[in-house]
Amino acid sequence: MKLCFWLGAVLLLVFLAVPRLAKAGTIVGSYHDMTYVTERHLDYYGDSPINNYNEVCIYCHTPHNASVAVPLWNRQSEAVSYTPYSSPTLTTNPGQPSPYSLLCLSCHDGTIAIDSVANYNSSRADLVDYHGSMYTGSDYSSHTDCYSCHRGNTLWGNFRNSFLSTDLSNDHPISMPYPASPGYHSPIADKFDNGIRLIDGKVECSPCHNVHDPDIKPFLRASNAGSELCLTCHIK
Ligand code: HEC
Ligand code: HEC
Ligand code: HEC
Ligand code: HEC
Ligand code: HEC
Known part of the structure; x- marks a missing residue:
């Protein structure tokens, strides 16, 4: 009986998990x-x-x-x-x-x-x-x-x-060390508030892009509506 319950629970989890594979993100x-x-x-x-x-x-x-x-x-x-x-x-x-x-x-x-x-x-x-x-x-x-x-x-x-x-x-320039303010927002331990992060203190492709996630086109790490992505670093 117990076995059936766990088997059922596992199948339910699999059922819930599988459709997610095909979803965006x-x-x-x-x-x-x-x-x-x-x-x-x-x-x-x-x-x-x-x-x-x-x-x-x-x-x-x-x-x-x-x-x-x-x-x-x-x-x-x-x-x-x-x-x-x-x-x-x-x-x-x-x-x-x-x-x-x-x-x-x-x-x-x-x-x-x-x-x-x-x-x-x-x-x-x-x-x-x-x-x-x-x-x-x-x-x-x-x-x-x-x-x-x-x-x-x-x-x-x-x-x-x-x-x-x-x-x-x-x-856009890459692989240079991130400069200190003025002109630039300062990350804490390479991280900005919106989740954008530098790699070893540098700007690379991946601070702007998320290679695994197509949700924000084109593979962006944050929306660039209103230039939000750019303004993560640049102070206008
Ligand atoms: C400072 C942020 C930033 C950096 C660094 C950056 N990108 Fe992008 N990239 C963008 C944005 C924003 C877009 C979307 C531009 C648009 O839609 O007008 C984009 C677009 C693209 C596109 C799609 C081009 C198109 O118009 O279809 C590719 C491919 C790409 N980037 C690859 C890279 C690669 C590879 C690197 C590293 C060598 C890199 N990017 C570095 C911000 C960046
Ligand atoms: C088109 C190339 C590409 C494919 C396909 C790809 N990855 Fe990645 N992956 C990368 C790059 C580039 C990085 C490092 C840069 C970064 O993190 O953005 C990375 C980093 C990672 C990391 C380190 C943590 C992280 O998220 O940065 C993990 C874990 C990972 N990938 C898992 C996977 C798995 C699992 C798959 C298959 C489902 C996969 N990747 C498919 C390019 C790819
Ligand atoms: C001989 C012509 C040809 C070559 C070469 C070719 N493609 Fe394609 N590609 C197509 C056709 C035709 C389709 C299907 C279009 C459709 O289904 O509407 C396609 C579809 C795609 C799609 C899917 C587009 C979508 O909107 O879903 C991607 C991504 C793609 N190709 C990438 C590539 C890459 C990367 C290469 C090189 C390694 C490549 N293609 C080489 C003809 C070509
Ligand atoms: C295994 C090869 C491969 C690697 C590695 C790879 N890409 Fe791509 N990328 C592609 C192909 C293929 C496409 C689709 C066809 C095209 O846009 O030319 C693509 C498309 C893109 C696009 C445009 C997406 C869109 O919606 O139009 C961006 C942005 C991009 N890649 C960024 C990156 C970044 C940033 C990295 C590293 C973190 C990376 N790619 C690593 C093969 C790769
Ligand atoms: C992850 C942080 C970051 C993001 C996001 C970012 N930048 Fe930058 N950007 C930099 C850094 C760092 C430099 C180099 C500054 C320097 O050397 O003075 C730079 C340089 C530039 C330059 C060249 C400046 C010059 O003096 O030649 C331009 C233009 C620029 N960025 C525009 C943009 C735009 C547009 C976006 C959004 C699509 C963007 N940046 C997103 C960090 C970033």
């Missing part, structure tokens, strides 16, 4: 879910520029043998030299991106294929050498490059702006 089914991205292509034209490893996290994380220890990173890396933002009015001096921003750039600078991971089940026979990257700079007709299709006013969505390239001079 999760990476599952978002643009950062490469299994979803693969399926959209397979549904549409029976082919995909990205291997489907059937695991959402594997495109970025691995439980063992990580390529970068924190946060258990599973992506291949490449020695890339970036052009940082610079201006005469900056008080900081952004140099090459720090490891935390390189995590994002490993896809968004277009130099590495989206499915180029360190660990995966390589015994599967259906995995093909597609290796589509955001932009390879080479042949559009190869149809693995995302922007061979997703650029301009195509029916399939224009993701051109997501490709930051290695030229970061026209992007």
Whole structure:
């Protein structure tokens, strides 16, 4: 009898938990879910520029043998030299991106294929050498490059702006230490009131973006309505 009760309770919990998986606020089914991205292509034209490893996290994380220890990173890396933002009015001096921003750039600078991971089940026979990257700079007709299709006013969505390239001079500066006021709100232990936090005292991609949560588009950590996000740091 007791066993039945607990079994029932567990089933109820599972029932309550499962629909949540499909809800917003999760990476599952978002643009950062490469299994979803693969399926959209397979549904549409029976082919995909990205291997489907059937695991959402594997495109970025691995439980063992990580390529970068924190946060258990599973992506291949490449020695890339970036052009940082610079201006005469900056008080900081952004140099090459720090490891935390390189995590994002490993896809968004277009130099590495989206499915180029360190660990995966390589015994599967259906995995093909597609290796589509955001932009390879080479042949559009190869149809693995995302922007061979997703650029301009195509029916399939224009993701051109997501490709930051290695030229970061026209992007908000990153990887510089956060300056003291005046001009800037002061975080306490790297944290601001609205949950935005610096990484080791620096501005990186992740203070502004939450890679796992598509709720506030585009993957923002706080709403930017009324420039709220910007005013977390900047004093106007
Ligand atoms: C598109 C790449 C990507 C995918 C896919 C991804 N993550 Fe992450 N994850 C990151 C990055 C980048 C960080 C570090 C930066 C940050 O925290 O924003 C991170 C950090 C983490 C952390 C450290 C704590 C935290 O939230 O910062 C955990 C735990 C984590 N991820 C779990 C997961 C799990 C579980 C999955 C699969 C359901 C997953 N991630 C899928 C990119 C990804
Ligand atoms: C495994 C590759 C990969 C990694 C790593 C990755 N992204 Fe993405 N990201 C994508 C893809 C694919 C898309 C969807 C297609 C596009 O927009 O080009 C995307 C889209 C986005 C978008 C646009 C979302 C929208 O709604 O239009 C943002 C913002 C973004 N990523 C930020 C980040 C940040 C910040 C990080 C690191 C914390 C990161 N990404 C890491 C592959 C990645
Ligand atoms: C040969 C053309 C082609 C290439 C190359 C291509 N895509 Fe697509 N993509 C499509 C088509 C067609 C769809 C389906 C559109 C639809 O369902 O409305 C699609 C759908 C998507 C979606 C889902 C859009 C949505 O609104 O849900 C994402 C994200 C995406 N592609 C990302 C990528 C990424 C990342 C790459 C490169 C690794 C890539 N695509 C390469 C044609 C392409
Ligand atoms: C200071 C805050 C901030 C930083 C730092 C930042 N972003 Fe963003 N990013 C934004 C905001 C805000 C948007 C939305 C802009 C809009 O919708 O007009 C955005 C948009 C994007 C988009 C979607 C582009 C589009 O228009 O579809 C991508 C991809 C992206 N960011 C990636 C990154 C990556 C990768 C990094 C680190 C190299 C980064 N961001 C650093 C604030 C930031
Ligand atoms: C996490 C904190 C943070 C957020 C959020 C943030 N910024 Fe910044 N921003 C900085 C820092 C730090 C600098 C570098 C300041 C310096 O070196 O003087 C900077 C630099 C800039 C610069 C260049 C200034 C110059 O002198 O060349 C501009 C423009 C800017 N931010 C605009 C924005 C906008 C617009 C947003 C919102 C989309 C935003 N920032 C969000 C922290 C932030």
